[in-house]
Every structure is written in structure tokens, then in C-alpha cells.
Amino acid sequence: MTAVAPDLDVTAREALAELLLSVADDEFIIGFWDSEWTGIAPMLEEDVATSSIAQDEIGHARALYELLAELTGQDADLIAYGREPDAFRHAALLNHARGDWAFSVARRYLYETADAVRLGSLARSAHEPLALLAGKMRREETYHLMHAEAWLRRLAGGAPDRLADAIATLWPDAQEVFAPLAAESTLVRTGLLPEPMASLHATWQARVRPELLPIAGELPAAAPTRDGRAGRTDEFRWLHAEFTSVFASEEGATW
């Protein structure tokens, strides 16, 4: 196999690796939280939907981990299942446990809208394998976004207080999907990330604020922070123990 991205220097490769890991971890962790609804969602259709969405998200994570593995010469499974909780780089939004259905709907809506803005940019990345994958993912994510928006409207009419509380709780951490990356200036200069996180964040806020206004009222000013992808909760540590349990039971096993 030919070297991946031979046109990138060491600095750019490291920057790209940081970007790929952050997006992959987001998709991986939301996928595992979604899978926690399999069998116990409020209705059969949602058992199927959450399971299918989980499979999509974990599939997206896998493809992103494989891009990362090609770039760095690591093993994709080892990146996914061989890291300690503190080595994960998902946004703080995904540190929270599943919660009740309103909480999951609020998080799915916040995440899917943010992911849509991010994918729109990544589909124009100068790293062609990432641009192609993001373009493909974006079409699949259209279904997730449609699902999240439909449930947001439904709960706004049926359980407005629980939904509003969940949005208020998650709002600060939702900003962190756009937390600045350490190597962001390199990413933007090389076109690997076509826009800075700050401008993607502004695009996202302009989209969600009007939709959330009638549901959760005027949400406070909020911005991503430098530590938005660091710091792990006990809730995430519990999930990590769950999703690594098979891998940890027989390290190095193949089947």
C-alpha cells in the first residue's frame, strides 16, 4: 500500500490525527449511548431506530479510526478499545449518561445539528479520504437529524418541562463539540479543516437558537472552552468499562 497523505509534513499529519480522533470519538461514544436504549426505548419503533442509529454512528467511528490508523500506522481496533478513559477526546456533551428519553432526545438534537455543521465543512477537507467519507456520512446523518428534529417537536408538545430542563443542562457542554483543537491553526492553514471551530460554532448557534427559543427560552451566552474535550466523568468511565469488556476479556483475540 502506498503511503497515506505523502504530501503532508509531520506537523500537518499530527494535526490531522488530532482532528480525526476527536470526530471519531464523538461518533463512537454517542453510538454506545444510543445502544443503551436497545430493548428499553419507549416504543418498538424507537428500539429499532436507536439501535440502527447506534450501528451507523459506531460504523462511522470505525471508518474514521481506520483513516487514523492508516495515517499513524496504529491498529484501528486498538485505538477504539485499547485506550484508557482519559485518552478519549470526545466532547463534554458525550460525558453524560443516557438519562431519560427527553434527555436523550435533547442530546441527540444538539449533537446531530452540531455534527451536520461539522460534516458540511469536513466534506471540503483537503485530505481527500476524509472529504469523501464525510460526504458519505452526511447523507446517512440526514436520517438521524430528521429523527432528532421530529422527536424534539413531539416532546416540545408532550413533555415540555423535561425537555427544557435537559436542554438547559446540556447547553454548556454542547458547545464543546466545537472546542478548539491544539493544532487548529495548522489544520485551517492546510485546508484539512476548511473553517476554524469558532466559525462552525457560530453557524451552529445561529441555527439552533431560533429552534430552541420556544422550547427552552433564551439560552445563556455560551462558548466552547479549551478543555472541552478533556476531563472524564464517572458516567463515561462506566460506559467505557461496558464497551471494552469483551476486548479486555481476551486481549489480542481474533474471531
Added chain:
Amino acid sequence: MVSAIAADPREQRVWDELATIPDPEIPAISVVDLGVIGSVHVDEERVRIELLPTFVGCPAIGVMQEQITARVSELGLAAAVEVVVTFDPPWTSDRISAEGRERLRLSGFAPPQSMPAGPALGQLDELAVLPMAVCPYCGSRNTTLDNPFGPTLCRAIYHCADCRQPFEQFKQV
């Protein structure tokens, strides 16, 4: 079975063989009619086949790679057979052949709707999900989308108000 016309007779043999390999999740349709074969290239050392997944997370990708490798190896055209997964070009439901659509319908799956032509054309990252599919049993358009998520990643669930039959659609994506 529909199969592509290749200039190289060895490549034609590969295409003909691929046209007899069923999709693992919907065996009524071949991998060629499904449009997941991106390209076939044969040289002295190897047969190289590009596979375009319908969905990024499709769990059948590995099975497809194994089946294609095993069947094409039997042709004995080259020492090695390589089945490479790629998103270049991305698979879209418009890649399903006319014969593939008919085979889907005959086995009770509504084929995906074609993407509307016009400004959206060429914008592969834009997708319009339609709330209606044509019932594969009675041909009615009086149908509703029950669940955009179904038993596999690529299938959605609809209901026909005329023949009162639930049915699945191969999702447009």
C-alpha cells in the same frame, strides 16, 4: 443478470462472475445490480475490485469481501484477488440498476426513489428523504413512512393504506 461490458475479456469474466453473487442481506439482488462494484482491474499479478459500501457501517462488508474474493479466485485469472473498500465515488441509491430495482420490488422491497434532477444534481452530500414510497405489492402511492429505520441500516419501514400491508423500502441515500 445485468453485467457491465468490459474491454478486457478477463475483466468481463470477473464482471460476469460478480453478477451471480447475491447481496448477503437481500439475496434477491446481485452485488453488480446493487451498484456496489466500483471497478474491476485485472493484470498479471492480481485482480483488483473496488467495493463501494451502501452504508459506512454496513456489517455485511466483510462477508461481501470474503465471498467476492473466494468466487473470483476460483476463476484463476491471477495469483491474488484484492477487494478494496472505497468511498470514491460514494455509493448512492441511484447506483442500483433498473433490473435491480425490479428484483427488489418482486421480493417485496420498494426500490429507492431516484434523486430529483436539477440544482441538487452533483451535490452528493445533499439528500431529500421523501415521506412516500410506492407499495411493491399493489403499486399504490397512498403509503406512509412508519419508521425511517428498519431491520438493517439500508431499510426503512412503510405502510400501504390501500392493501394494508406493511413493507420495507431500500432507503435512498
